[in-house]
Amino acid sequence: MSIMRDNYEKILASLGKNITLVAVSKTKPVSDIQALYNLGHRDFGENYVQELIEKQPQLPSDIRWHFIGHLQSNKVKYIAPIVHLIHGVDSLKLLVEIDKQASKNLRIISCLLQVHIASEETKFGLSDNELNDLIIQINHEKSTGLLQSITVGGLMGMASFTEDMNKVRAEFHQLKLMFDKAKINLLDKGFSHLSMGMSADYQIAIEEGSNMVRIGSLIFGAR
Ligand SMILES: *Cc1c(COP(=O)(O)O)cnc(C)c1O
Secondary structure (H helix, E strand, C coil): CCCCHHHHHHHHHHHCCCCEEEEECCCCCHHHHHHHHHCCCCEEEECCHHHHHHHHHHCCCCCEEEECCCCCHHHHHHHCCCEEEEEEECCHHHHHHHHHHHHHCCCCEEEEEEEECCCCCCCCCECHHHHHHHHHHHHHHHHCCCCCCEEEEEEEEECCCCCCHHHHHHHHHHHHHHHHHHHHHCCCCCCCEEECCCCCCHHHHHHCCCCEEEECHHHHCCC
């Protein structure tokens, strides 16, 4: 196995400096991650808790690990010491647990709220109304001195799995509008990341305002 260096360099060159590339390394061996690290890359994304905590000690400690999968409350404790950014938060319950584990580790953990923009029903995430409600709750908790060990760093979403790129574009556009609104409504400072776009649709995501793309197969090959 090896990484696709030409693709990686092309993606990097096309991104511009205000867009973060999260290299999604799920199911790929540590040797592939190390190879990309050796080219200077530091942001890596993993989907599974077990896989992340197995890989992390085998790799350099200055890697910024992004957790991009669906996170269960009972597993937060395993990643809290090492995670840089948690992308898929979609409930107050999960935020409360992340806050608790961050506090135990004397850390502040940045989280992205996951919004459901795709038409498939199996994907996780908040509706527009649920996002608004959650922001009100977070503002309330923070104003009463709770949730001091998390920050809400932005939003994350996944477009429908379709070849209809107009549909994908419309979904990203909608997420950008929600992002702009949330940025105004959330009292938390530092709300800045809009994590959207994967191998098949990252260019459209960027055109629609993404500043963080999560790319796996284009860099590491098909899974
Ligand atoms: C796997 C995954 C990616 C990367 O997908 P590719 O199509 O391989 O680029 C991005 N985001 C999430 C949430 C994923 O699960």
